[in-house]
Amino acid sequence: MAQITLIEAVTQALAWEMAHDPSVVVLGEDVGVNGGVFRATLGLIDRFGAERVIDTPLDETTIAGLTVGLAAQGMKPVAEAQFEGFIYGMLEQIICHAARLRNRTRGRMSVPAVWRAPWGGGIRAPEHHSEANEAIFTNVPGLRVVLPSSPARAYGLLLASIRDPDPVIFFEPKRIYRQYKEEVPDDGEALPLDVCFVLRDGSDVTLVTWGAQVKETLEAADALAAEGVRAEVIDVATLKPLDFDTIHESVRKTGRCVIVHEAPRTAGFGAEIAARLAEHAMYDLVAPVERVTGYDTHIPLFRLEMKYLPSVERIVAAARRTLAAS
Amino acid sequence: MAQITLIEAVTQALAWEMAHDPSVVVLGEDVGVNGGVFRATLGLIDRFGAERVIDTPLDETTIAGLTVGLAAQGMKPVAEAQFEGFIYGMLEQIICHAARLRNRTRGRMSVPAVWRAPWGGGIRAPEHHSEANEAIFTNVPGLRVVLPSSPARAYGLLLASIRDPDPVIFFEPKRIYRQYKEEVPDDGEALPLDVCFVLRDGSDVTLVTWGAQVKETLEAADALAAEGVRAEVIDVATLKPLDFDTIHESVRKTGRCVIVHEAPRTAGFGAEIAARLAEHAMYDLVAPVERVTGYDTHIPLFRLEMKYLPSVERIVAAARRTLAAS
Amino acid sequence: MPTAATFEIEYLQFLDADGSLARNDLPAFARDTRQLVKLYQEMLMVRIFDAKAIALQRTGKLGTYAPCLGHEATYLAIGSAMQEDDVLAVSYREYGAQFHRGVKPRELLLYWGGDERGNDFSGPAHDFAWCVPIGTQCLHAAGSALAFKIRKEPRVAVCTIGDGGSSKADFNSALNVTGAMQLPLVAVIVNNQWAISVPRGAQTGAKTLAQKGIAAGLECLQVDGNDLIAMRAAMDYAIKRARHGHGGMCIEAVTYRLSDHTTADDARRYRSEQEVKDAWAREPLRRMKAYLMALNAWTEEEEVAWKEQCTRYVDAEVNAYLETKSQPVEAMFDYTYAELPPDLVAQRAEAVVRG
Amino acid sequence: MPTAATFEIEYLQFLDADGSLARNDLPAFARDTRQLVKLYQEMLMVRIFDAKAIALQRTGKLGTYAPCLGHEATYLAIGSAMQEDDVLAVSYREYGAQFHRGVKPRELLLYWGGDERGNDFSGPAHDFAWCVPIGTQCLHAAGSALAFKIRKEPRVAVCTIGDGGSSKADFNSALNVTGAMQLPLVAVIVNNQWAISVPRGAQTGAKTLAQKGIAAGLECLQVDGNDLIAMRAAMDYAIKRARHGHGGMCIEAVTYRLSDHTTADDARRYRSEQEVKDAWAREPLRRMKAYLMALNAWTEEEEVAWKEQCTRYVDAEVNAYLETKSQPVEAMFDYTYAELPPDLVAQRAEAVVRG
């Protein structure tokens, strides 16, 4: 069994599902011969042909609208936005149709589609190639929002997303596309779309995060461990619908919570988690909730971007504040 | 001095500013001869001519892109989305350009524009005419998000929004467009864009809301008063940037907070307020924060929509829970 | 200078405004007078339904309603030219096409009456529902056409769009991808001269709306949309081409909106009574009636009898609509996802308790 | 059938691939050889800059960079045909046009080097910055043109877009509103045959890209974009028309991307070496050099000397870029709003402390 990277796991999941379900098609800009600008669709056109691996005209509105139409007629399209920063032209179709068609038609029609996009900053990319805009989707009923942070979770969650009968926004943290390899059996096993993943057990403080920030968060947990602090680390992974129970259970144990994400702080998805804690965990908390996030500014061009993204030090400092507070 | 409705206050503000600043233009679908489908731009074309009150082709992308271009070249455009549910085609231009041009060019260019849209449910309108999608905008740095709930605030905040050097999303709660009249002197006096409005003083529980829900929230405060509970009512009005201080100060006093909004709950803007309370007001709160919101479903067509929108009873019940908790 | 490309847009009309033949090469279907009578009857039915729906709205028994007065020929041509397994993606007033495909008036009323069940209609299950966000349906049709192409099914997708909607980004994107991928899509621009208060001339500098298809490399045609025979001939031609793999087409149906935009609109604010009066002289039913009567295929007595029959049918449908109880409150949850996520269970329970 | 409309797209070329005149009616400006020499020199400068930027990226001193190899004639024609107070809205590789308008190489490097200050450039303050979201700049140009029209200023907006970008909704929307409102906008489709890996033929079924303007009722023209004289003549014509209130135009400049899409791309993955080799035979500098040398207006010695001068200038600019220190951390806050909102003050302070 080969060791593969996160992006290879994406390719592996796409290939598995295309091989097992003829209704799965992939579409987007440069997904064909080029295999995608990050190579997520590498080799698919050779295996499955240009009728199922479709280079579209350069128009996100086209991609999104085709996707809705394909899905409504029984296909399972996996659409790609070349970067998360180019997904805005897809929003009308996603919000007004993908997320609503089942509801609008009382179940007569549905949109079993996936929208994939490389997501987040930290790769020294040009403008508009580094956004973390997951919050936009999390207020929209009818959508699922998934954000894997390891090769195995990318594989299992992408399979689940394609099989799910409802539309899924599937963001891939491009900063860790090739960060490390792990064994991911190509067995077609999906992961559940409604549970958070507890990556590390701990009893002193709960660190909640998703996407590329899982890396810094685990490192922060290491640093805290060196100080004798046992941090529990949760990868939310499936942001919407949210599995708050797992988070709540952890906070019941630790009494402290630090939420880490790279999107801007205000109205980022971290706010929802903090809000649920304020509603449901007030008597469990022994310290104020902390958020370690991108600032409420645009992620800067790359000379400054690492100053923008949450760092290990910021996470550790926030965890320490929760420990000092109580 | 005439008594005017909220929508008449919108018209009055537009007319004042157009009369005093020749760079202000209004553009959108049906804003000209028709005066807008709600009549917000009534009479403006007669006073200011078709060159400044511009009926655009039917394309939200066009409207938004023209607005960015106009503003970047020194005009002050006030663009209209005919309904909030049709604003999605504007998002790429708003998020990638309106909100970023100042930052991108280090201040060389900017987008002093306003995007107006009738907002929210409860008028028995067709599909897509009833959304409350303010949350989408609140995670975007560089934007202001404003949502007045009275004729006077509509007038003063719209003037401020047009004069503000940065892009403003200005949502108008259409359910209360004509709910009541009040005296609004046409004196060109703007209101500040960074303070919440305390509509009623109280010491027992803080009710925080915005938009049309201010109506139900004030009624809930009345109902609570009848039970001897003094509720403080805050109209957030300027959601982004947020004046959390005013909310915090109130909660310091009351120890209880109920957040009311009609958008879906999860990742609605209420989450941000609850999150800040969890971060900064933990030691002030004597009861868990409550959110009374739309459900995490699409606002239904009108036969059921009033069952979706927060009601006076739901608000009162939540307030009672905060009182019982402590 | 050398020429890189040339284009021509033709105009198709068989029946002039008075019901006389403008040309002699009648298409085969139009020589079957019984079929024309049937389509004429359907147009009359739609008109009677339309008037009834407006009356319902005026008396508070229906929400905002978008009438189709004057568009009947265009819509019947579309509906009758399609096969059942073709896909129709409409905007919001193409009732004639939909009734022909099996949608019931009571379903239509339910939708405009604020009840989602109207969209779970008796027409083909693969037809799209009414689509309020202008233009977006055109890409659904394109996606459907792409599905047919991938699956090698000899099916065609048809979408309709208004003159206003032809400015919307999605419409142009749909045309473009149709040309780029040679999709079996027929796009019909229903040019009724107005987009609410904005006249056709303010939407675009293009001489015809049909020529929007030139940008996409499509065959384009302008048709008298009030002439059922021409419209039907155009649709037959376009659908056949598409079905046989020769690609999509862009058809402009020139017609006129004789009504207000919707019941929430007052067209007198922005257009002249004279213009409307003139348009009545070109409306689609009058000319078809004249033509059929000249052929002795239709009489005034038949007209009266048919209208009565329509009224009885429509009244029964209206009653069925009025008697349909609201959905229970949990209906707002139950179609948000295929299965209610655990996260939403509590909210649903809360709503049910509240009732 | 009666004809509703006819259209013709012409193709403009003066200099063929070898530098011979394809026609004799040279425009006036092209009879001023000194001006041609100057433009040729600018094309050479751009080419030398382009190579240097790629080298910088390869050695880790620059971020991803989008070269313009092969597009020099198109861009110089655009830049030189415009007046200073006209507005230029580019995508991301129109360096020739921008240098001509005063943007400095060091500014360009700063931008691709990850520093926003590159966009606060020495070109006209009203020119837009590089625009990464494809096509969106075209509507900025349209909005600018509308501002000029409202203020009755005799100014023109010019936007550029790629062959791929000509599929993007925003581009078609910009053309449409230009025609609808008769805006002074010149839209140039720089058709370099590829959109990253997607060939021109996959973007659209249209025979020419110029005909996209027909959908908007615009005058359209296809031009040899590797022919500086033709491109400049087309721009002069279009800009003059627009400036005098006769409306916008859609120009297709036919050229070829001789480089990879960006330094992050490897074009060998998707296109043949032969195609690129063939394209080199049509590239813009070679033919202009041949033409000028045939006129005795340019010599090999001058070429060598000029190239050296360019290299020295570019090296100095590169040094200036490399010596530009990063912005302080607070720079990420200070241009988010005109004034930092109170809500953000704490975040800024926190970031500054952290450094």
Ligand SMILES: Cc1ncc(C[n+]2csc(CCOP(=O)(O)OP(=O)(O)O)c2C)c(N)n1
């Ligand atoms: C995206 C979007 N923007 C705006 C509207 C509001 N609106 C509804 S109908 C209409 C005019 C449509 O005109 P046209 O396309 O000509 O179709 P018609 O109603 O004349 O049949 C507008 C602006 C909408 N429904 N969707």
Ligand SMILES: Cc1ncc(C[n+]2csc(CCOP(=O)(O)OP(=O)(O)O)c2C)c(N)n1
């Ligand atoms: C809205 C958007 N979608 C996707 C991209 C990613 N992207 C950057 S350049 C490019 C291809 C552009 O091709 P073309 O328009 O022909 O211009 P060229 O690069 O060839 O000059 C793509 C897909 C983008 N920048 N913006």
Ligand SMILES: [Mg+2]
């Ligand atoms: Mg119309």
Ligand SMILES: [Mg+2]
């Ligand atoms: Mg290109």
